[in-house]
Amino acid sequence: MPVVRHYLRCLDCSSEVAASLELACADCGGLFEIAYPRLPEGGLRLPLTALPLGQGGTPTIDFDWPDARRIRLALKLEFLQPTGSFKDRGAAMLVAAAWHDPGASAGSFVEDSSGNAGASLAAYGAAAQLRAEVFVPADAAGGKLTQIAAVGANIHRVDGDRDAVADAAEQFATERGIPYLSHNRSPYFSEGIKSAAEEIAEHGLPDAIVLPVGNGSLLIGLHRGFQELLQLGRIERMPRLIAVQSESVSPVVATWAERSMQQPQPTIADGIAVARPPRLAQMLAALQESNGAAVAVPERAIASAHQTIRERGIYVEPTSAAPLAALPILIEQGIVTQDEQVLVPLTGSGLKSPPIR
Ligand SMILES: [Zn+2]
Structure with a gap:
């Protein structure tokens, strides 16, 4: 696999280190960018x-959304990827980095995710002939675990919250001397997602992109991709990037609006139920630099938008309906205006979500 010369730069103190699977700056603890x-x-x-x-190479379709007829809406079907989510772009790059790492001689890597990222990293690990050791919460269930196990990954169930799962994963990796990939902290993951920005630009640049945001790899990847396309002179402006979260878990929206964070509540949008995203500052910078915004939507609006999109024949997971639920709010608040071209990426397939009741 060809390697382009690159290094890791700390987002906080700008220290530079050689390309590796290091997750945090030894000087200040900050996270890296490529x-x-x-x-x-x-x-x-x-x-x-x-x-x-x-x-x-996912398709984009024009779509008539009943609550947003004043804008021109297009959907990018990011869930039509090998494991059924947009994460495949990031996992393909992160597992390539693991494959190049000296630690790959151990033949395995560690990751903590019970969701789409876990399923995607397990599949790309299998493709690279690296065994994925995937740490999940003890109560994790559903189609994504089936998918993780189906491609030959080992599942480790851990009692406790997400931090406990991450700690157990990191400890396991250290003890065995195998790489801990942590797709939320490694800069390789969002770097792989840049390719989505290029496809969007080639299809015709929208005025705004409205997307679900949890750990923010899609937001960060798109922002970095558009920044580079601007540098290359291939686009003349950056689309406004608009982050959508559930009201139940909305640290990005709270920080953007300079409000204090509420205690997280259960949400059907489990793909974006992230109370403490490690790359929060980088996400806020992406919103700021793209002249974007962040909005939270009520649970019942997500459920209703999910039903509407399904009944129009597109079976995605509830998380993917959050930006659609946000469209009337964005129009109402004047964040998107009449006749603007708005793109919504549909991020995850419905096939591995719990059954609809
Ligand atoms: Zn640093």
């Missing part, structure tokens, strides 16, 4: 050749 010694030429700069399982 940096390149030269400006890109021609295409988007990607650090490694992603593992090819058929990710990317």
